[in-house]
Amino acid sequence: MxxxxxxxxxxxxxxxxxxxxxxxxxxxxxxxxxxxxxARCQGSCQLCAESCPTGAIExxxxxxxRVDLGKCLFCNDCVQACPQHAIRHSNDYxxxxxxxxxxxxxxxxxxxxxxxxxxxxxxLLGRSLKLRQxxxxxxxxxxxxxxxxxxxxxxxxxxxxxxxxxxxHADGVLITGPxxxxxxxxxxxxxxxxxxxxxxxxxxxxxxxxxxFVDHAEVNNGVTNLLPVDLFxxxxxxxxxxxxxxxxxxxxxxxx
Amino acid sequence: xTTPSAPDMLTLINAQSVALDRIPRHDxxxxxxxxxxxxxxxxxxxxxxGAAADQPGQTDLFIVLAHDNNSQLNLLCTQVEGGHFPxxxxxCPSLHLFEREIAEQFGLRPEGHPWLKPVRYRTSWxxxxxxxxxxxxxxxxxxxxxxxxxxxxxxxEVAVGPVHAGIIEPGHFRFQCHGEEVYHLEIALGxxxxxxxEALLQNSGRRGLHYAETLAGDTxxxxxxxxxxxxxxxxxxxxxxxxxxxRGIALELERLANHVxxxxxxxxxxxxxxxxxxxxxxxxxFLNMSALLCxxxxxxxxxxxxxxxxxxxxxxxxxxQTRLTAAEKDTANAVNLLFDTPxxxxxxxxxxxxxxxxxxxxxxxxxxxxxxxxxxxxxxxHPAGIYRFVHLPLSTWxxxxxxxxxxxxxxxxxxxxxxxxxxxxxxxxGPIRTKPGPLKxxxxxxxxxxxxxxxxxxxxxxxxxxxxRRHKIVDPSxxxxxxxxxxxxxxxxxxxxxxxxxxxxxxxxxxx
Numbered sequence: 227m228x229x230x231x232x233x234x235x236x237x238x239x240x241x242x243x244x245x246x247x248x249x250x251x252x253x254x255x256x257x258x259x260x261x262x263x264x265a266r267c268q269g270s271c272q273l274c275a276e277s278c279p280t281g282a283i284e285x286x287x288x289x290x291x292r293v294d295l296g297k298c299l300f301c302n303d304c305v306q307a308c309p310q311h312a313i314r315h316s317n318d319y320x321x322x323x324x325x326x327x328x329x330x331x332x333x334x335x336x337x338x339x340x341x342x343x344x345x346x347x348x349x350l351l352g353r354s355l356k357l358r359q360x361x362x363x364x365x366x367x368x369x370x371x372x373x374x375x376x377x378x379x380x381x382x383x384x385x386x387x388x389x390x391x392x393x394x395h396a397d398g399v400l401i402t403g404p405x406x407x408x409x410x411x412x413x414x415x416x417x418x419x420x421x422x423x424x425x426x427x428x429x430x431x432x433x434x435x436x437x438x439f440v441d442h443a444e445v446n447n448g449v450t451n452l453l454p455v456d457l458f459x460x461x462x463x464x465x466x467x468x469x470x471x472x473x474x475x476x477x478x479x480x481x482x
Numbered sequence: 483x484t485t486p487s488a489p490d491m492l493t494l495i496n497a498q499s500v501a502l503d504r505i506p507r508h509d510x511x512x513x514x515x516x517x518x519x520x521x522x523x524x525x526x527x528x529x530x531x532g533a534a535a536d537q538p539g540q541t542d543l544f545i546v547l548a549h550d551n552n553s554q555l556n557l558l559c560t561q562v563e564g565g566h567f568p569x570x571x572x573x574c575p576s577l578h579l580f581e582r583e584i585a586e587q588f589g590l591r592p593e594g595h596p597w598l599k600p601v602r603y604r605t606s607w608x609x610x611x612x613x614x615x616x617x618x619x620x621x622x623x624x625x626x627x628x629x630x631x632x633x634x635x636x637x638x639e640v641a642v643g644p645v646h647a648g649i650i651e652p653g654h655f656r657f658q659c660h661g662e663e664v665y666h667l668e669i670a671l672g673x674x675x676x677x678x679x680e681a682l683l684q685n686s687g688r689r690g691l692h693y694a695e696t697l698a699g700d701t702x703x704x705x706x707x708x709x710x711x712x713x714x715x716x717x718x719x720x721x722x723x724x725x726x727x728x729r730g731i732a733l734e735l736e737r738l739a740n741h742v743x744x745x746x747x748x749x750x751x752x753x754x755x756x757x758x759x760x761x762x763x764x765x766x767x768f769l770n771m772s773a774l775l776c777x778x779x780x781x782x783x784x785x786x787x788x789x790x791x792x793x794x795x796x797x798x799x800x801x802x803q804t805r806l807t808a809a810e811k812d813t814a815n816a817v818n819l820l821f822d823t824p825x826x827x828x829x830x831x832x833x834x835x836x837x838x839x840x841x842x843x844x845x846x847x848x849x850x851x852x853x854x855x856x857x858x859x860x861x862x863x864h865p866a867g868i869y870r871f872v873h874l875p876l877s878t879w880x881x882x883x884x885x886x887x888x889x890x891x892x893x894x895x896x897x898x899x900x901x902x903x904x905x906x907x908x909x910x911x912g913p914i915r916t917k918p919g920p921l922k923x924x925x926x927x928x929x930x931x932x933x934x935x936x937x938x939x940x941x942x943x944x945x946x947x948x949x950x951r952r953h954k955i956v957d958p959s960x961x962x963x964x965x966x967x968x969x970x971x972x973x974x975x976x977x978x979x980x981x982x983x984x985x986x987x988x989x990x991x992x993x994x
Contacts, residue, residue: 229819229822229823230756230819233756233760233816234756236811237756237760237763237815237816240763253770253774253777254777255773255774255775255776256778257778257783277688278688279688279689279692280689299692299782300782301692301782301783302783302791303688315777358645359648360645360652361650361674362673363673363674363676364651364674364696364699364990365695365696365697365698365699365990366651366698366699366700366989366990367696367699367700367702367780368699369650369699370699370700370780372649373649374769376649376762377759377763378759378760378762378763379762379763379766389648389649392647403674406673406674406675406676408602408603408604408624408672408673408674408675409644409652409673409674411623412645412652412673413645416645437696438689438692438693438695438696439676439677439678439681442676442677442680442681443677443680444604444676444677445676445677462696462782463699463780465779
């Protein structure tokens with residue numbers, strides 16, 4: 227007992243104070259939204275679009291780059307392919323959106339961050355949101371960083387958000403992975419077993435658009451075409467703070 | 483064709499390539515005789531796989547045998563005509579899953595295989611052949627098929643998954659129980675199958691490295707290193723020592739994060755919450771150290787063909803050293819508390835035993851093998867990259883139980899911290915990336931990396947046009963899932979989560 231107490235003193239209180247205080251510092255090399263320097267990018271070579279592993283970059287008719295953050299793996303391929311060194315990653319963790327099309331952003335366009343649940347749903351779920359997590363073909367990185375939110379450092383429970391062991395106890399499902407053919411029926415069964423009203427959260431590039439496995443015969447391109455999604459959290463995998471930010475926006479606990 | 487005087491096998495070392503036509507090609511019977519003799523003499527199968535042969539309807543079978551004692555890898559191959567071959571599994575059980583995989587991918591039926599079931603529940607790559615004679619177009623449903631069944635009074639069956647009670651990857655577990663006691667556990671996987679080897683066959687180009695990074699997301703550095711190493715070997719080598727040191731640091735950070743997380747998870751599964759919560763957090767500290775290197779907590783973007791994507795300057799090295807020291811103290815505090823508590827030891831000791839001879843028979847790798855007293859670690863036996871210059875001692879334990887699998891992790895945590903500290907004090911100067919040359923035609927390369935779960939094996943073959951015609955991936959979980967099933971025999975079913983966690987195998991790494 228004395229050892230446990232001494233260890234407890236050594237390990238200290240470590241839960242972050244966010245959102246009541248600023249979030250913990252993020253790594254300086256964190257790769258957020260790809261940003262294009264309009265002065266350098268003429269939109270003529272489009273080597274970035276060619277190099278993108280998932281086809282997340284397109285150019286508009288007037289040669290402006292447009293990035294689909296739902297498809298983006300937040301890798302370095304476009305940055306390295308650009309002969310003008312016009313691309314860099316933003317360090318902003320706030321990426322979650324409420325609608326799929328809001329993840330497709332033109333250069334210079336601000337992100338439309340996720341908005342809170344409608345009044346009725348917020349009254350029901352705002353202070354107690356129980357989620358069933360379904361891992362459907364991912365690589366276990368999104369799962370790991372969703373799991374991290376349950377550790378003492380983040381303590382997701384203080385927002386009333388919990389992952390539960392049965393769909394019958396859940397208010398919604400949080401999905402990771404591109405939804406493999408082999409997981410489709412288990413996912414649909416789980417969704418059906420959740421009582422109404424229910425929400426769907428897609429975490430990570432795979433769940434949103436198929437990720438690196440987009441257009442494989444073995445997978446669906448994410449959950450977007452299978453279920454109505456209420457919250458999209460991009461990333462490969464998203465930083466835990468990006469996931470938390472998305473969940474808190476949904477509950478109306480974070481606005482800016 | 484092999485002349486009578488040619489050696490049975492071609493010997494090479496890790497991260498090396500050889501011309502395809504130098505690999506001894508035997509008739510099937512000779513091939514099987516040599517393989518069986520080698521396995522019984524103590525060599526291990528690191529990979530055993532098929533590749534479409536030049537002649538239609540025929541399949542090449544390659545095997546990579548690891549001779550750990552003298553740091554050699556041995557290669558040989560054969561060709562199978564028609565739709566079946568005699569199974570070697572009855573005399574060499576460590577091949578059982580490899581043969582099932584060959585059956586599923588190439589429609590070749592290993593006759594006499596005692597456990598011939600699908601691996602990933604997918605269609606055959608060969609549209610003309612199916613090992614189970616399933617009609618083309620018929621849906622193949624995961625987890626549907628024959629399961630081993632125990633009958634008798636009071637025997638009951640428990641089925642779990644594919645969706646589990648926590649945030650866990652999908653898999654299906656079928657227990658045959660008598661009261662609390664598990665007689666038998668059968669594990670059906672394939673739910674995470676997303677077709678990575680199939681995609682690599684079509685010369686994935688832009689996506690190759692991203693597939694490697696997402697084979698098993700918690701092993702991003704390990705698989706990316708193995709992937710890059712196999713391509714570098716096909717291109718004729720790679721010499722940026724600074725990059726090799728940085729790869730080593732990243733690989734050991736990955737091991738630290740996962741091992742610390744596993745010790746916390748073991749504590750959690752027996753309800754010992756202090757260590758569970760501390761290790762959960764400290765794991766994050768190690769992940770954040772990976773993010774300090776490359777911006778990603780999982781090491782995405784760190785390893786790339788020809789070197790690494792990010793360098794470290796003096797300030798970053800100092801930052802990492804400071805964080806490492808703090809995390810080391812916190813880990814020692816949390817883990818010593820775990821192993822000093824008698825009620826914890828009572829739950830860990832003599833549970834989930836996997837005896838050494840069974841571990842060897844099944845072909846176990848990684849900490850799970852070392853906890854069964856086996857001396858095998860790629861960093862020690864088949865060193866490549868920085869491990870050729872820095873020798874890590876083997877960490878083993880011989881009680882073969884849950885305690886051993888936890889304790890080996892703790893020993894390795896201490897070794898990895900020491901390794902990183904040593905590297906940080908003297909990272910070699912030089913470039914972090916050199917442009918890899920073009921792949922050479924008609925060659926085969928083998929790359930082994932000791933990931934935190936064990937041996938990661940990538941084998942790649944080029945054709946005459948230098949295109950990759952086959953890229954075989956073997957995750958350590960592929961070797962080890964059967965070990966978990968064995969370790970559950972005669973255990974209480976309520977100890978399954980704990981026993982499972984002590985192996986902590988990958989579903990996606992197995993399912994590809």
